[in-house]
Each structure stands twice: as C-alpha cells, then as structure tokens.
Amino acid sequence: MDSLEEKTVKSETIFEGKIVKLVVDDVVLPNGAMSKREIVKHPGxxxxxxxxxxxxxxxxxxxxxxxxxxxxxxxxxxxxxxxxxxxxxxxxxxxxxxxxxxxxxxxxxxxxxxxxxxxxxxxxxxxxxxxxxxxxxxxxxxxxxxxxxxxxxxxxxxxxxxxxxxxxxxxxxxxxxxxxxx
Known part of the structure; x- marks a missing residue:
C-alpha cells in the first residue's frame, strides 16, 4: 500500500480559547501537491x-x-x-x-x-x-x-x-x- 501520510511543513495557531485551539497546517500531500488543513485541537x-x-x-x-x-x-x-x-x-x-x-x-x-x-x-x-x-x-x-x-x-x-x-x-x-x- 502506498503511503497516505501528509507531511506538515508549516503550522499556525489561529485561535486559542478556553476549550479548543484552531490550527491551520500547510501540508504536502502524498502526490506532492500542497494543501491546507484546519484542525481543532481539543484536550479530550x-x-x-x-x-x-x-x-x-x-x-x-x-x-x-x-x-x-x-x-x-x-x-x-x-x-x-x-x-x-x-x-x-x-x-x-x-x-x-x-x-x-x-x-x-x-x-x-x-x-x-x-x-x-x-x-x-x-x-x-x-x-x-x-x-x-x-x-x-x-x-x-x-x-x-x-x-x-x-x-x-x-x-x-x-x-x-x-x-x-x-x-x-x-x-x-x-x-x-x-x-x-x-
């Protein structure tokens, strides 16, 4: 199986609140193209x-x-x-x-x-x-x-x-x- 991993090249915190943090990552896709991922970080x-x-x-x-x-x-x-x-x-x-x-x-x-x-x-x-x-x-x-x-x-x-x-x-x-x- 080919790797499906996305490699993060840049990560920026956009918002940090009482419960969640919003991060925008620039990633390299498995095919070499660039994309952005909006991620909500939560403590569980x-x-x-x-x-x-x-x-x-x-x-x-x-x-x-x-x-x-x-x-x-x-x-x-x-x-x-x-x-x-x-x-x-x-x-x-x-x-x-x-x-x-x-x-x-x-x-x-x-x-x-x-x-x-x-x-x-x-x-x-x-x-x-x-x-x-x-x-x-x-x-x-x-x-x-x-x-x-x-x-x-x-x-x-x-x-x-x-x-x-x-x-x-x-x-x-x-x-x-x-x-x-x-």
Whole structure:
C-alpha cells in the first residue's frame, strides 16, 4: 500500500480559547501537491453511562449553542490538564447529575470528528451509582435538567431527534444490547 501520510511543513495557531485551539497546517500531500488543513485541537473528553437499579439511564438535558437547540445527552465533560480520564468521568457524573460512583469501567474510546478535530472521547460505564446529599457543584456556566429515562423512552427520544449526538446514541445502543444479552 502506498503511503497516505501528509507531511506538515508549516503550522499556525489561529485561535486559542478556553476549550479548543484552531490550527491551520500547510501540508504536502502524498502526490506532492500542497494543501491546507484546519484542525481543532481539543484536550479530550469523557462520557458516562449511568443506569439506576430501576433500569433507568441518567441523562441531562441542556441547550447546545452550536445546534441552537436543547438536546438530551449522557453526562460528559472535558478532561482537565493532567487529569486521568477516569477521574474526569467520576467528577463529571457527580457535578452534572448529583450521582456518585466508585465503580467505573472503561468501555471504549473514539475520535469524535477525525476529519477536522483530534478530540478523543472515553466512555465509561458507572456501576453502583448513588445520589449524593451534597454533590460537587456544576460549572457556573452549565445549566442542565437531570432525567431518568427508560430504554423505551431513550429509543423514542432518538426517533424524535432529541437524542442526536454520537456518544448518547452509542450509550443507548450499548444499553439495548446489554439488556438483550441479560
């Protein structure tokens, strides 16, 4: 197989924000031609599948400005500098939902949009979740409604395009498969 690698000859940071950095790279293509690549640099994120003893998935409803819409998602958040993904998962679950766990199992990691971003998302399954009386506080700019959703309700929310992000669709399909096996 011929090499498909693109060699970077110049890299320029166009924007550096609180969460992402936008870089424009000049690259040499495998055929020798030049091209530009716009790349979003992201520190990585986690998402948590948390299912109650009553077989309801803990989800959050929040407004997503890029979509100009409110959607329903599993709890998730950005990995802080020098923070292990598992610690982020536990922290985000508690901050966003008030639930805590000491039992996190890593299920999968995947790149969310490899055509333009390097964000790596780690999905964890939370076991033995319990509601905290005094949970960690959510970020000051984060507003969510906490939902407990049955599998049938989650499938209906996908049908209605209320659940419409890849991590949450994955979580519901994982849950559906797990229920079919058990």
């Amino acid at each position: 994120a986690v998402a948590v599948i948390a299912i109650t003893p009553e077989n309801k998935m803990i989800m959050v409803e929040q407004f997503r400005k890029p979509l100009e819409n409110t959607i329903v998602e599993i709890p998730a958040g950005k990995i802080e500098p020098n923070e292990a993904p598992e610690l982020t998962a536990g922290r985000e679950l508690e901050e966003e939902t008030g639930y805590k766990t000491e039992d996190l199992t890593h299920l999968v990691s995947f790149y969310t949009s490899p055509g333009f971003a390097d964000e790596l998302l780690h999905i964890y399954l939370a076991g033995d979740i319990h509601k905290q009386a005094n949970p960690l506080q959510a970020d000051e700019d984060e507003f969510v409604n906490i939902l407990e959703v049955s599998l049938d309700e989650a499938l209906q929310l996908i049908e209605e395009n209320v659940i419409c992000d890849a991590k949450t669709v994955y979580a519901v399909q994982y849950w559906q498969l797990r229920n079919a096996i058990n």
